[in-house]
Amino acid sequence: MTTLLMLAPALIPLLAALLYALLGWRPATEWVGAVAAVGVLAAAIGTAVGVTADGPHTTVFGLLRVDALSAFMLIVIGAVACVTTVATPGHLRVELAAGRTDDANCRQLGMLVQIFLALMAVAVLAANLGVLWVAMEATTIVTAFLVGQRRGRAAVEAAWKYVVICSTGIALALLGTFLLNFAAENAPTPAGLDWVELVGVAPELNPGVTRIAVALLIVGFGTKAGLAPLHAWLPDAHSQAPAPVSALMSGVLISVAFYAVLRVKVIADAALGVDFTRALLLVLALASLTLAASLLLAQRDYKRMLAYSSIENMGLLALGAAIGSPLAIAAVLLHILGHGLAKSVLFLGAGRVLQVTGTSRIDGVRGLAAREPVLAGCIGFGVLAIIALPPFSLFASELGIARAGFVGGLGAVTAAALLLVLVIAAALVGHTSRMLLGAPVDSPVPAAAAVAPVAAVAPVAAGAPVAAGAPARPPRRRWGADTFALVGALVTCAVLGLTLGPLGPLLVQASTVVTGTP
Amino acid sequence: MSTALYIQLIDLAAGALLLTAVLVLWRRELASIIEVFALQGVALAALVGIMAVEQGSAELGAVALGVLLLRAGVLPWVLRRALAGAGATQRETKPLVNVVSSLLAAAALTLLAYAVSQPLVQLAPSAATHAIPVGMAVVLIGFFVLVTRRLALSQLVGFLLMDNGITAVGFLTTAGVGLIVELGVTLDVLLVVLVLQVLKTRMREAFGDTDLDELRELHD
Numbered sequence: 001m002t003t004l005l006m007l008a009p010a011l012i013p014l015l016a017a018l019l020y021a022l023l024g025w026r027p028a029t030e031w032v033g034a035v036a037a038v039g040v041l042a043a044a045i046g047t048a049v050g051v052t053a054d055g056p057h058t059t060v061f062g063l064l065r066v067d068a069l070s071a072f073m074l075i076v077i078g079a080v081a082c083v084t085t086v087a088t089p090g091h092l093r094v095e096l097a098a099g100r101t102d103d104a105n106c107r108q109l110g111m112l113v114q115i116f117l118a119l120m121a122v123a124v125l126a127a128n129l130g131v132l133w134v135a136m137e138a139t140t141i142v143t144a145f146l147v148g149q150r151r152g153r154a155a156v157e158a159a160w161k162y163v164v165i166c167s168t169g170i171a172l173a174l175l176g177t178f179l180l181n182f183a184a185e186n187a188p189t190p191a192g193l194d195w196v197e198l199v200g201v202a203p204e205l206n207p208g209v210t211r212i213a214v215a216l217l218i219v220g221f222g223t224k225a226g227l228a229p230l231h232a233w234l235p236d237a238h239s240q241a242p243a244p245v246s247a248l249m250s251g252v253l254i255s256v257a258f259y260a261v262l263r264v265k266v267i268a269d270a271a272l273g274v275d276f277t278r279a280l281l282l283v284l285a286l287a288s289l290t291l292a293a294s295l296l297l298a299q300r301d302y303k304r305m306l307a308y309s310s311i312e313n314m315g316l317l318a319l320g321a322a323i324g325s326p327l328a329i330a331a332v333l334l335h336i337l338g339h340g341l342a343k344s345v346l347f348l349g350a351g352r353v354l355q356v357t358g359t360s361r362i363d364g365v366r367g368l369a370a371r372e373p374v375l376a377g378c379i380g381f382g383v384l385a386i387i388a389l390p391p392f393s394l395f396a397s398e399l400g401i402a403r404a405g406f407v408g409g410l411g412a413v414t415a416a417a418l419l420l421v422l423v424i425a426a427a428l429v430g431h432t433s434r435m436l437l438g439a440p441v442d443s444p445v446p447a448a449a450a451v452a453p454v455a456a457v458a459p460v461a462a463g464a465p466v467a468a469g470a471p472a473r474p475p476r477r478r479w480g481a482d483t484f485a486l487v488g489a490l491v492t493c494a495v496l497g498l499t500l501g502p503l504g505p506l507l508v509q510a511s512t513v514v515t516g517t518p
Numbered sequence: 519m520s521t522a523l524y525i526q527l528i529d530l531a532a533g534a535l536l537l538t539a540v541l542v543l544w545r546r547e548l549a550s551i552i553e554v555f556a557l558q559g560v561a562l563a564a565l566v567g568i569m570a571v572e573q574g575s576a577e578l579g580a581v582a583l584g585v586l587l588l589r590a591g592v593l594p595w596v597l598r599r600a601l602a603g604a605g606a607t608q609r610e611t612k613p614l615v616n617v618v619s620s621l622l623a624a625a626a627l628t629l630l631a632y633a634v635s636q637p638l639v640q641l642a643p644s645a646a647t648h649a650i651p652v653g654m655a656v657v658l659i660g661f662f663v664l665v666t667r668r669l670a671l672s673q674l675v676g677f678l679l680m681d682n683g684i685t686a687v688g689f690l691t692t693a694g695v696g697l698i699v700e701l702g703v704t705l706d707v708l709l710v711v712l713v714l715q716v717l718k719t720r721m722r723e724a725f726g727d728t729d730l731d732e733l734r735e736l737h738d
Binding site: 130131133134137138140141144145148151152153154156157158159160161163164167168171174175178179181182183185186206208209211212235236239240295299304 | 634636637638640641642657661664670673677680681684687688691692702703705706709710713714716717718720721723724736738
């Protein structure tokens with residue numbers, strides 16, 4: 001039973017991808033992706049229940065293995081996938097109506113997004129470092145086409161940078177994998193690349209070789225996670241990809257890469273003591289936070305603003321991992337989920353703003369709250385969530401990381417990080433309030449052009465009634481399932497901030513996997 | 519095969535690996551860079567082949583054939599095709615670092631590779647592991663090419679040099695990391711190159727040229 005449940009998150013999306021490949025993107029198939037994502041989430045929850053009750057489970061000739069940490073990451077993937085895929089049909093309808101995309105592109109998007117989901121599921125289920133590496137590199141290949149889908153100069157440039165930088169980073173991780181394998185084979189009790197074996201022999205590994213291997217692995221997977229020295233691909237790729245793809249990349253892909261860093265950390269801590277990875281992760285964390293703060297202050301593009309906020313959050317995750325106490329790791333995992341939900345809302349909302357206003361410049365958007373109250377509400381609350389205000393779960397997780405930092409003897413670094421987080425929050429609120437509040441720009445020429453054809457398809461997307469009382473502006477698209485997805489994600493994020501519910505035991509078990517101590 | 523001959527052959531193949539990496543830095547014509555890259559593929563395959571004969575392993579022999587096919591055959595072919603469509607930019611005219619400094623940098627990087635690799639050699643001293651620093655040097659030189667060259671195709675060659683170095687280290691350090699991983703790695707490298715080839719074609723459609731200096735749309 002557990003075997004079937006844990007394979008489902010990889011198999012269901014592959015089936016959906018096959019359907020898209022055969023049938024294409026059409027009214028009958030546009031919800032297939034959402035159904036598959038719901039299936040992934042359901043299977044992930046089922047797997048998590050099984051794992052909390054019965055412990056880890058290995059299958060497929062020992063290549064795949066699920067423990068509490070993998071099960072938690074599956075839930076993150078499923079949750080963000082649900083939000084994104086439910087909002088995708090609405091997004092694509094507008095794009096199709098405006099002539100910015102065609103059926104072939106929609107089919108490609110539907111198919112590749114599903115393969116992307118399956119690969120991320122394989123990455124977190126991998127029982128050994130080699131399979132994880134292959135899955136991570138494959139996600140780069142699949143998403144490269146999604147980033148470059150628009151084929152304009154900017155999109156092609158973003159895709160090129162994305163593939164070159166991420167592949168180089170991942171190549172470093174491959175070198176690290178080979179070296180770790182070398183160390184493991186020459187340990188007193190030879191081992192392979194399997195997680196369990198590696199953690200078992202870790203204390204016997206040659207420290208000199210392991211140190212080189214761990215540094216390469218953390219920098220390599222850190223590249224894919226968007227951590228600072230090799231982050232350059234992230235703002236470009238996230239701002240150029242179609243909105244649902246940005247939401248998935250920012251919401252889960254970089255977190256899955258960070259999951260790889262956590263796995264490496266377990267082995268490194270056992271082999272080298274905590275100091276080595278701690279120093280490495282602290283440097284990456286502070287560099288990411290500083291970079292995000294400095295580039296957010298004068299940011300002019302709202303999609304890039306969200307991308308830099310992702311770099312900030314990855315920095316916070318690295319800080320939490322560097323602290324490494326059970327509280328810090330549990331907070332890191334909760335932060336991954338909260339960030340995934342809030343950031344996917346923001347990127348999907350940003351995609352909608354781009355459709356309504358026709359510009360991605362912050363100063364091109366004014367008074368959104370008056371024109372699109374529901375959308376503006378989603379973005380507003382999303383930003384409040386991402387800057388970690390209560391009741392959203394990011395408040396709880398950032399508080400957890402900060403407390404663990406002060407308790408764990410990293411007070412100075414944590415204080416510096418919190419200062420940077422404050423600067424970033426101020427910048428985000430400042431930019432967003434300029435977009436949402438104030439009087440609307442009076443001559444939205446591109447807006448009218450973008451919105452007019454939308455009206456024709458609006459009845460199809462009819463669903464939730466538009467908030468009454470707004471002044472009668474040019475025809476506005478009624479919000480259906482996509483509003484539902486965004487509001488649902490924000491509500492989930494807020495509920496998680498108040499109570500973890502059944503997620504609590506899973507989180508505790510998952511952090512035990514990382515820290516090694518119950 | 520006698521041990522002395524084996525050590526000599528390993529050293530010869532490793533030397534060829536390093537020499538071709540340096541030649542990539544020295545040459546400027548993209549066409550000859552690609553030829554040198556193909557030669558490096560042959561050297562890498564020879565290295566694996568020698569190890570296969572020494573160990574009497576048919577499986578490793580098959581892998582050596584695969585390496586030869588991919589790195590001396592398929593990848594150079596893809597690169598040549600990309601070059602044929604590249605039009606005027608057949609030559610790396612103004613790399614960020616000139617050729618003389620590049621060669622000096624290569625020397626420094628090789629020394630660095632030897633220094634960094636000491637723990638690796640000492641862990642299990644043998645003829646094969648003594649060649650690890652060469653693999654590391656090729657990785658570093660590849661990285662250097664990647665960050666200092668401006669043409670899209672040169673960057674691609676830099677990436678592939680890195681990959682050759684990593685593969686060499688992989689074979690020198692271990693009997694193998696499992697067939698599935700091996701296959702996955704090979705497939706991924708091939709796909710990355712094909713993706714970049716597609717992007718390069720699109721880049722030419724969008725930019726008319728593939729000088730990465732033209733890539734200035736996205737910045738902060």
